[in-house]
Amino acid sequence: MISDFHCKPSSNSNMTIESASVRVVDTIEKSDSDIWNYRGLELDNGMICVLISHPTIDKAAAGLNVEIGSYADPNEVPGVAHFLEHMLFMGSTKYPDENAYSKFIESNDIKPQDIEVFIRQMFAYFYVDSLMYGNLTENQSIEYMIMFQQKFHQNHLFQPIYPSMWFNHRQLMLPEGCNYAYTMLNDGHCTEAITIYLQCFQQTLENNALIDVFAQLISEPCFEQLRTKEQLGYIVSAKIFSAYGAQGLQITVQSTFGLDHVNRRIERFLDSIRDYIEQMSEEDFQKQREGQIMKNMEIPKRMTSQGNTFWFEISRHEFCFDRREI
Structure with missing residues (x-):
């Protein structure tokens, strides 16, 4: 409910x-002379x-005692x-x-x-x-x-x-062809991480299906190329990032090779995607498509997983509770 x-x-x-x-x-x-309440x-x-x-005191204070310490x-x-x-x-x-x-x-x-x-x-x-x-x-x-x-x-x-008057989150649709970079330094880590976000389009049923299949097609080649063959880092992923009406593809790599080098390797991988998909046989494409359908239809194994799916829709006021089935 x-x-x-x-x-x-x-x-x-x-x-x-x-x-x-x-x-x-x-x-x-308390003492008879104590006027505190x-x-x-x-x-x-x-x-x-x-x-x-x-x-007679008009100020307030609060204290918290946590029963844990050196013992x-x-x-x-x-x-x-x-x-x-x-x-x-x-x-x-x-x-x-x-x-x-x-x-x-x-x-x-x-x-x-x-x-x-x-x-x-x-x-x-x-x-x-x-x-x-x-x-x-x-x-x-x-x-x-x-x-x-x-x-x-x-x-x-x-x-x-x-x-x-409800508070609704929004996400900016980036102009076509734009390119933005944000860098944050952290002296506490010896490794570096880069996330490339390629915003595609606003969410519709057709667009959701297209990007689902596209992410299914490239997730394994991305891991194989950047993680297994080039060994850029232990953490390599390619997945969909959807938020508040907009969505896109997100590729993340954590590495010790330096951000410039990793960025070039990711860009090179993205350049190769078109040829990879065009050369794919119809049989392989149908297998990937059916695999994505089976993944969407998979029943959550825990109530918390299903509840999180429901809450995702509620918190964004989208209320598309059968998104996976569609």
């Missing part, structure tokens, strides 16, 4: 946030929380837990400077009112894509979705939004 629920906050509602818990403790013992929570996931508030260090890597602890404060991709995130929070003097405004903005175009898959009947799925909607609708906190 697949259903959608889209909502946004009402303009005249008061924001309240409730945390699902399995146990609440309001009887924490305490509440204990045991959440659904087993996490133990203590909420502490003061009647869990592998014998061959002593001190790794302490090392990781310090790495938390050394910066990240978004905040590259040391302690940058903490300084950002402190310098902006974020108040509870700022969080409330942010929550309203975050939910202004809030929607949910849902997938219910497995041991459920249609009526049960609808019942669960109604319960979910009612949770969001309580206190008139949200209201539906129009489909035109």
Whole structure:
């Protein structure tokens, strides 16, 4: 059962946030002179929380205690837990400077009112894509979705939004004949990798079938030529890359030979593809075509694989659930 629920906050509602818990403790013992308020929570996931508030303080702070440390260090890597602890404060991709995130929070003097405004903005175009898959009947799925909607609708906190307001991913269709290159250096690896993406066309049933067969035709020759014969690297692949309405062929090679050399070898292989296909016998072509059909018709061996296929269609709002059969 697949259903959608889209909502946004009402303009005249008061924001309240409730945390699902399995146990609440309001009887924490404290000193008679202690004016702080305490509440204990045991959440659904087993996490133990203590909420502490003061009647005159308007700032908030949070702390997390992870019950793991040096006692869990592998014998061959002593001190790794302490090392990781310090790495938390050394910066990240978004905040590259040391302690940058903490300084950002402190310098902006974020108040509870700022969080409330942010929550309203975050939910202004809030929607949910849902997938219910497995041991459920249609009526049960609808019942669960109604319960979910009612949770969001309580206190008139949200209201539906129009489909035109949904957030949809898009991909740029590249102009014909264009050529773009992006290079990223990584000093932590001694090998190099190159991915060549040849964007073909927008997705249609006919185009999907054509590129499926084409990828089937060249995947094995690509591996044999670049991996087995030329031994450019251990990882060599040729596959379809489809995203948000556009699709193309993607060839990836990880190698130690240098990107310029590998790029030339890939280009040479692509130049040879036309002759390879034109010289292919009708019998061999039909075998490849039938092989691709059998691959598309193969039943997933695990529920997660089938579920991922469904979710691929839902997350892109394409909803072509019989894409393989078509």
